Amino acid sequence: MAATRSEVIVLGAGIAGCSLAYHLAGRKLGPVVLFDPRTPGAGATGRAAGIVTEQLWNEWDVEVTRESKRQYAELSARWDPSSYTVNGFVRWARGADAIAVLRATLGRLKSWGVEVQEIDSDGLVERVPWGRFDDGTRGIWSASDAVVTPSTIGEIYAEGARRSGVEFVLGTPMTSFGRVDGAWELSAGPHRVRAGMAIVAAGAWSKRLLRSTGHPLPLAPYRTQAAVLRPASGPEVFPSVHDVDVDVYARPEAKGRLLAGDGTRLVEVDPETFSTAADDDFVVHLAETFARRLPGWADAELVRAWAGVCTSTPDRRPLVGPVPGAPGLFALVGFNGFGVMRAGGVALRLAELIASGGTGATELGRLAPVLPGRFTTTADFSPRPGFTLEDGDDPRF
């Protein structure tokens, strides 16, 4: 069977691939095909918490996340208002060293125009009245941060892309993908598509997929966990919270429940074979944290708990743009556990680059900090995504 000719093939229908397809549609490009061997949201997107915060580590991340927020607010207002809620975000720590890092972070965030303020224990109690903060804890509060339902946002992008003519090939295993006669050719069951440009947006599966093309990138898939719990009482909507000292976060979930994580495991796993069940010690860690720090949630009933796979990079920044040495091949991968909040903004920038033929200098400049060509080695490394409190040139919390 002869291959169908297309202009762009997007590989992966998570929030990254779907938002890219949406932004590519209607850009005076030829046909766009989006392929996924599963269904939209079958990867990390369908397992994510959906916290969207501008409390980030560098100005570029803040800019793309702000753009994502703008898109999510607009799309959800139009298609499903329940999928986007502005609830604010509070991150706290105790101990002089940790508070010094929080304060340094606060200064940086303000210099990037992020709406943040320092709050003391009274301010924390005011926002999280079921918490206990009488030990000198201090926090950073950002009132305009939000939560989204990641799978719904992904579906909205997918539906928008579909309506604008993007063809979806879903639920068929990939037979092959590689370079044929100067183009990228995808075979999946009865489908054979050939295009001048292809984008790998296959989440944790991207490592293997890129390696199979002969163009590996430094990626390390790792497990992270979340749980839904039902507190006995409390408000339906409350600020998302992050206890930096114990690496636990929580956000409001529908029907008066809460969603808490993180349970990140710093070892590489295979997205085909990882354990999707939550570990007992993760659930115990949540219970202990609630008892000590958030006593109003101490008796919360566990509804369900699970694990998903995210993808780490050596410098904890995504890999987005042309894959070195592979003409017409692009990456949209390596979100280090923060892909929901960045997807819409990053995908827009990548769509602009692709619409420029993949070489526009301005468009490449807008992706400069995350271009895949910044690495000269693809050697294995240990995943170390966000959520440890570090200062210096590469700060984290």
Ligand SMILES: Cc1cc2nc3c(=O)[nH]c(=O)nc-3n(C[C@H](O)[C@H](O)[C@H](O)COP(=O)(O)OP(=O)(O)OC[C@H]3O[C@@H](n4cnc5c(N)ncnc54)[C@H](O)[C@@H]3O)c2cc1C
């Ligand atoms: C428990 C948990 C909590 C999280 N919380 C947050 C949060 O609060 N905020 C935040 O910003 N991020 C969060 N994340 C991270 C976020 O989920 C990811 O960064 C984001 O979903 C990545 O989206 P993606 O589209 O790149 O990948 P995925 O959603 O994993 O999608 C990849 C897709 O590629 C497909 N695929 C596999 N093989 C192929 C192939 N050969 N060809 C084509 N397609 C293929 C898969 O089937 C899948 O559908 C969390 C993640 C987890 C697991």
